[in-house]
Amino acid sequence: MNALDHAKQYWYPVAILDSIPTYPDVKNTRLLGMDITITRQKDGALSVAHNEENWLINEVYDHLWTSPSKTPKPIFDVPEAQERDRRFVPCGVVRVRCSPLRAVENFLDIAHFPFVHTDILGSEPHTEVAPYSVDIDDDKDEVIATKVKFFQPQAAKSASDGIITDYVYRVPSPMNAILYKTCPTRDDVQDVIAIFVQPIDEETCDVWPWMALYDDDSTMAEMIEFQQLIFLQDRSILENQVPTKLPLDPKMEIPTRADLTSIAYRRWLKRRGALYGALLNTTDNPKGTSNSVAAE
Amino acid sequence: MSFTLYDYALSGNCYKIRLFANILNVEYERIAVEFYPGAEHRSEKMLQISPAGTLPILKKDDMVLSETSAMLFWMAKNFNAADHWWPENDVAAQAQIIQWMGFASDLTATIGQGRLHALFQTPIDKDKIVKGGRAALRKIEAHLTEQSFDGFSFLTGDKPTIADIACFPYVALSPDVGANIGLDHDDYPAIRNWIYALKSLNGFIPMPGIYAMHELKDHEIDYGAQKPFKTGAAQ
Incomplete structure (x- = not known):
């Protein structure tokens, strides 16, 4: 199975449900190099079409999802989305000129916090990443990083002082990642922050951050702005990474111990043949085009 | 407040x-x-x-x-x-400042709009915006180069004014508009020096796309306590 066919098996976010234009206006966008049109019919029903062919749709996590496959893999579960006392915050979309896999990998990285998210998610000289664990959950086929701890000056909009923040990361499908972190205002629950990535093509993506928080004080504008602020700080770093695609050859980018999650993510992608947006082998394939390996 | x-x-x-x-x-x-x-x-x-x-x-x-x-x-x-931000008794300097404040609006209309498009896909005439942005960068680069011949680090003299603050963000953010379209800073050494000068001001704060200069921070390294490098075979 080639990289594109593999990628076609998944669901992808293409719009925030609340901001899809009303009939007869439509929204045009791209997914996996294909033009698609999102339409809200007169009766309010939504549809997604490519070349006049309707694709399956799914309305979940405040976004409209679609898949080019007639039999896509089931969409991943976020149980916290059922907890109605959380505040659900779709943060809009940001276009980034990088591989969709680079966007996910960056989201999993904590070592960059003090340098990119200075005085918010990290600060100098608190740059050390303490040892943590990474596993592949075979039942769910997910990458899970646990026991991640990091000193953060302002971990969330609702945090007033620096705290040691606990993180758990989940990668439930190649282009989606979810993190659970200490809720600054409550001990018994965790805030949920996700990025849903829409692959425009192998070197461009639209990133849809989404949050499910316990925060009774911040306004919606403040919560959205906080997440956008964080993500825009990442954006200029992501756009300057070379190569644009994510290298899966361990010789190309030298990891450190702090990059355990990234290493696991890259291996997991390689093992399952999720190579859309990846650079598999530099010597065979210097330009990173037309990756093709057998899926497991 | x-x-x-x-x-x-x-x-x-x-x-x-x-x-x-x-x-x-x-x-x-x-x-x-x-x-x-x-x-x-x-x-x-x-x-x-x-x-x-x-x-x-x-x-x-x-x-x-x-x-x-x-x-x-x-x-x-x-x-x-401090007086240098708006020189109270120097009408010629004030006129220059107002001139560059007008230029700051051109930056918003070109690079600012181009950046919004790059981030959020707002509709724009991209060719026109990119050309306008390049012209603006060239203009400020040429001016800053001439300033440097006179030993000046800022737009109107040796100290920053409100015109420097007004022009700074969209010059510094121009790479956000896109790669390989003549809006990154590689070709503009005078702009890079000016950005360093502004980032070095007391009270400088970053924003997404404009970073603090970590390399200038004092990490209180005790150089005297560092072990000398060993020579000889690697272990």
């Missing part, structure tokens, strides 16, 4: 006001406005505060300002900023 700022963290224009307030060590009330995706700045509630429908808005009692040039001028005067 000294004033209220209706603010959006990702806006280069809003950043001018946050940056100058921080340099002047002035506290203010900040109200986040959801520019994107909610377009809250054009909501009925916000239009009642400022009919211009733009951000930032600076409000002080009954005074409402929607132009950043006016805000920077008011801040320099109202908070008794």
Whole structure:
């Protein structure tokens, strides 16, 4: 199975449900190099079409999802989305000129916090990443990083002082990642922050951050702005990474111990043949085009 | 509070006001406005505060300002900023400052619009915007180069003025518009030096896309305690 066919098996976010234009206006966008049109019919029903062919749709996590496959893999579960006392915050979309896999990998990285998210998610000289664990959950086929701890000056909009923040990361499908972190205002629950990535093509993506928080004080504008602020700080770093695609050859980018999650993510992608947006082998394939390996 | 700022963290224009307030060590009330995706700045509630429908808005009692040039001028005067920010008795310097404040609007109309498009896909005439942005960078590069011949690091002299603050964000953010379209800083050494000069000011704060200079921070390394390098075979 080639990289594109593999990628076609998944669901992808293409719009925030609340901001899809009303009939007869439509929204045009791209997914996996294909033009698609999102339409809200007169009766309010939504549809997604490519070349006049309707694709399956799914309305979940405040976004409209679609898949080019007639039999896509089931969409991943976020149980916290059922907890109605959380505040659900779709943060809009940001276009980034990088591989969709680079966007996910960056989201999993904590070592960059003090340098990119200075005085918010990290600060100098608190740059050390303490040892943590990474596993592949075979039942769910997910990458899970646990026991991640990091000193953060302002971990969330609702945090007033620096705290040691606990993180758990989940990668439930190649282009989606979810993190659970200490809720600054409550001990018994965790805030949920996700990025849903829409692959425009192998070197461009639209990133849809989404949050499910316990925060009774911040306004919606403040919560959205906080997440956008964080993500825009990442954006200029992501756009300057070379190569644009994510290298899966361990010789190309030298990891450190702090990059355990990234290493696991890259291996997991390689093992399952999720190579859309990846650079598999530099010597065979210097330009990173037309990756093709057998899926497991 | 000294004033209220209706603010959006990702806006280069809003950043001018946050940056100058921080340099002047002035506290203010900040109200986040959801520019994107909610377009809250054009909501009925916000239009009642400022009919211009733009951000930032600076409000002080009954005074409402929607132009950043006016805000920077008011801040320099109202908070008794050091004279170099707005030279009180130098009319020629003031005229130069006003001239560059006008240029700052060109930067917003080109690089600012191009950046919004790159981030949020707002509709623009991209060719026109990119050409305009390149022309603006060349103009400021040529001027800063000439300034450097006279030993000056800033737009109108050896000290920064409110014109430097006004022009800084969208020059510094120009790489956000896109790669390989002549809007990154590689070809503009005078612009890079000017950005360093501004980042070195006391009270400088970053915004997404404009980073602090980590390499200049003092990490209190005790060089005397470092072990000398061993020579010989590697272990």
